[in-house]
Amino acid sequence: MRTTPSENREEFAGLLNNIDKTSQDPNISADGPGNSNPYRQRFLFLIPILLLSLITNIITISIIAANPEPYRTHSKYADLHLTHTEPYVLLTDYSSPNTTLADTLWHSINIDSGVVALPDSFATSHNLRTAQRFPWDTSKGIYILHGFHNLHCLKIIYISLFEFREGQTQTRTWHHIAHCLDALRRQIICDADDTPRATERRVEVVSGVGQNRVCRNWGELENWAKAHTSCYRRPEKPEDETGLKRFMHCPEGSGYVVDEGYVPEEEILVGLPEESIATGLAGEV
Numbered sequence: 001m002r003t004t005p006s007e008n009r010e011e012f013a014g015l016l017n018n019i020d021k022t023s024q025d026p027n028i029s030a031d032g033p034g035n036s037n038p039y040r041q042r043f044l045f046l047i048p049i050l051l052l053s054l055i056t057n058i059i060t061i062s063i064i065a066a067n068p069e070p071y072r073t074h075s076k077y078a079d080l081h082l083t084h085t086e087p088y089v090l091l092t093d094y095s096s097p098n099t100t101l102a103d104t105l106w107h108s109i110n111i112d113s114g115v116v117a118l119p120d121s122f123a124t125s126h127n128l129r130t131a132q133r134f135p136w137d138t139s140k141g142i143y144i145l146h147g148f149h150n151l152h153c154l155k156i157i158y159i160s161l162f163e164f165r166e167g168q169t170q171t172r173t174w175h176h177i178a179h180c181l182d183a184l185r186r187q188i189i190c191d192a193d194d195t196p197r198a199t200e201r202r203v204e205v206v207s208g209v210g211q212n213r214v215c216r217n218w219g220e221l222e223n224w225a226k227a228h229t230s231c232y233r234r235p236e237k238p239e240d241e242t243g244l245k246r247f248m249h250c251p252e253g254s255g256y257v258v259d260e261g262y263v264p265e266e267e268i269l270v271g272l273p274e275e276s277i278a279t280g281l282a283g284e285v
């Protein structure tokens, strides 16, 4: 895709950059409202209410301060709590102008541990539907954790753009890229994140500076996923290793015995439900 100079300019144009610097609203006076006697009387009437509010606030703050773990909302499956706040930032190394650095980081994203084997008993107790059998323990089903799925999607979109930038042949199908873009689009719509990001009057559009969000710990999710390993490993080139072979990378101490002659007993389901537009993606993890 080639951008014209005017498109580039548009990208960097601030939200309100065309406002006349010298303009001022003549209706806003520098002085506040007058301080006449009726106002003072109303203020005296408010003192007990203000005191009560102050005491209530002190009690609330002391309860919060005494509680070392203020974030309680936990995830449904891995029981992950909100652990920390972090600022919204404009740039991380993933968007570094040093493309060598950014490329290395994006390419090293690994989502293999996000393909997990969960016991059917876990599925029942968590209202999960059962999934295709895990070959080395058929009382378990194979699942892909949603966060890992979405991270995988971002990674393949990056890889596609990387190949475009470098003039290389596209290794991912447009079909797969479109599925991933759509998956991320739907996640954003589903989250309906209502956080107002404060804007600033700058030449470039920036927002959210100095604001924080509350997060879970991705490392904890990875640990939970690894504790439910499905021995899955995806090769850098998807065609290098397919099907059962990808599930033969059991870590030491997993207790699973790999059977190279394993034949699944489940029927292969043909096609996808009508409402799904992602046809032919099964197996393309």
Ligand SMILES: *[C@@H]1O[C@H](CO)[C@@H](O)[C@H](O)[C@H]1NC(C)=O
Pocket (backbone or CB within 6 Å): 098, 100, 101
């Ligand atoms: C870019 O990043 C790479 C990898 O981290 C590093 O080796 C290199 O020195 C960096 N280049 C510049 C110009 O900073």
